[in-house]
Amino acid sequence: MDFLESRVNFLTDEINHHNYKYYVLDEPTVPDSEYDKLFHELKNIELEHPSYARPDSPTQRVGGQVKDGFKEVKHNTPMLSLNNSFPHSVDNDLKKLTDDENEIFCCEPKLDGLACSLVYVNGILTNAATRGDGEVGEDILANVKTIKNVPLKLYNTVPEILEVRGEIVMPKAKFEAYNEKQRELGKPALKNPRNGAAGSVRQLDPAVTASRPLAFYAYGIVKSGDGASINKSHYEGLRYLHSLRFEISSFVRQVKGPKQVKEYIDAIEKRRDAIPYEIDGVVVKIDSVDRQEELGYVMRAPNWAFSYKYPATEELTTLEAVDYQVGRTGAICPVARLRPVDIGGVTVSNATLHNEGEIRRLGLMIGDQVSVRRAQEVIPQVCSVNLSARPDDAQPIIFPTTCPACNSPLEKPEDEAVWRCTGGLICDAQRIEGLIHFVSRKAMNIGGVGEKLVAALFDKRLIETFADLFTLAPQDLMPLDGMALKSAEKTIKSISDAKVTTLPRFLFALGIRGVGEGSSRDLANHFKTLDAIMNATHDELVEAPDIGPITASSIRAFFSNEGNTQVVQRLLDAGVTWEPITEITDSGIKGQSFVVTGSFSIVPRKDIEAAIRNAGGNVLGSVSAKTHVLIVGEKAGSKLEKARKLVNAGIPILIFNEKDGIDFLSSNAVEI
Ligand SMILES: [Zn+2]
Structure with a gap:
């Protein structure tokens, strides 16, 4: 066996192990950047020497194994992965897509969560499955139903079977708040938002999933059974999904030509911190569905799209020492002093360890190799330790018994996780x-x-x-x-x-x-x-x-x-x-534009309009492509006609009669 062959064996076993830990147990062992390096090395050797590739090579798979306890679901249409693009290759990758400077692209942030397929039969959510290995996923319907922004029923006329794909994520702020609470209670924290999303969805008890702050962002429609496309372009498809009340990333843009694609990639990277959910890159697609069909697929990946990867947010380094800081409530916070490491362009040399319990939970010792995560706007944190790389001279971490600032004794109530200075x-x-x-x-x-x-x-x-x-x-x-x-x-x-x-x-x-x-x-x-x-x-x-x-x-x-x-x-x-506090109601129609027309018999028109405004919706006088919802009473005239024309032209406007309109508003928490 030559060196390359034994390297292939090593990489295959190593990556399969990481896959299992990551996808099945939700316990990542190495940062993504490290995993990607191994994966690419294996993929490249296999390309050069196909005979070395083992039948269980992780490069043959798109994702993880189905965990015991969840039913398997075969995807009607496989859930494929996109080819990756990087700063050094993006020009080439764009050229492979098109030479046309006027080509329309649809660009969107690549959400870092758990990919999921939702199937609606006659408008009712009937199936939900993870990607799994791309062919077969896990049945997670009961858990997905607990995600607040997943529509359980679709308003509007929809095909008999509609499959929607998207990403389940844990928004960054909610992830941080959840972890803060867990740590206060001395309970284990989630490692990162993606893990939080994946782990929450894979709970055997849907009640646990329901208690986690998850959100679903739709990013695609699978063509309906007869092969007819619902939409002429990807962007139009997203607008259609939006009209069905799916949440779509508000950063999706249609752009013209490769130059604007690159501008979009730069702009999103600059705004990465401000995006409310974790992203790991940008997805670039040829927008026209006809053009997509022309370009087709190569090696199980679409030839009309790629995902551009941003720098990693997690890296490995060494824990050199632990210091202790005193917080405003006297809480003693252990701080990891690290061998400086570049994480996504920023040098990190300190990270929080939160409290003594966290150190125990990680099983951390000084000298250990640790994985450090730098989330935007948040202090970097040590999220796991690589126990197999522990050096022989690793030192135990000895938590202090007195305040490092005033020397008063520390105390910790039994049911809390944090030691505090008693100095007051x-x-x-x-x-x-x-x-x-x-x-x-x-x-x-x-x-x-x-x-x-x-x-x-x-x-x-x-x-x-x-x-x-x-x-x-x-x-x-x-x-x-x-x-x-x-x-x-x-x-x-x-x-x-x-x-x-x-x-x-x-x-x-x-x-x-x-x-x-x-x-x-x-x-x-x-x-x-x-x-x-x-x-x-x-x-x-x-x-x-x-x-x-x-x-x-x-x-x-x-x-x-x-x-x-x-x-x-x-x-x-x-x-x-x-200023005195005024009531803020949080309805589902905030920011949506309504037109109300005709004469009404159940609720006066002006009351309907007032209710919409109070709930944060806009009431407009005329129908246009910007209208989201039209509610019509008796004797509705030209506005209804115009809306129907727009709908026929592909503009997704919801049209309701009085009774359905009131039902719709009520189901969106609008008080009438
Ligand atoms: Zn003190």
């Missing part, structure tokens, strides 16, 4: 962190006042509580390093400007333990006023959405402390203020 007000680290939190962007958002300035002001005892910030004068700031009169005045003005805020921001800024951004919003919406929250009993607090008994106790404890209520009063006296 004598612990300067806690007080400085509290002040830094107060001024931070998501709290009071005081521009120009950062960590350094807060620490310097605290050092000079110019600020000891939040309220002291609002009594500062430019002269107080000037003795500090590098502060000229002009910048001191500017800083004071920005502190003063921040007095006009919102109740949720104010609550969040106070730094009450357990009250994050989300719970601050919930509290504000539920109680409406600060007084009501300060005076709420434990039982009343628990009635607010998402406030549990632990958080309720911590809110009670905070406002029962006279020092805290004095600071709150001083802040209000200093002029901190906000």
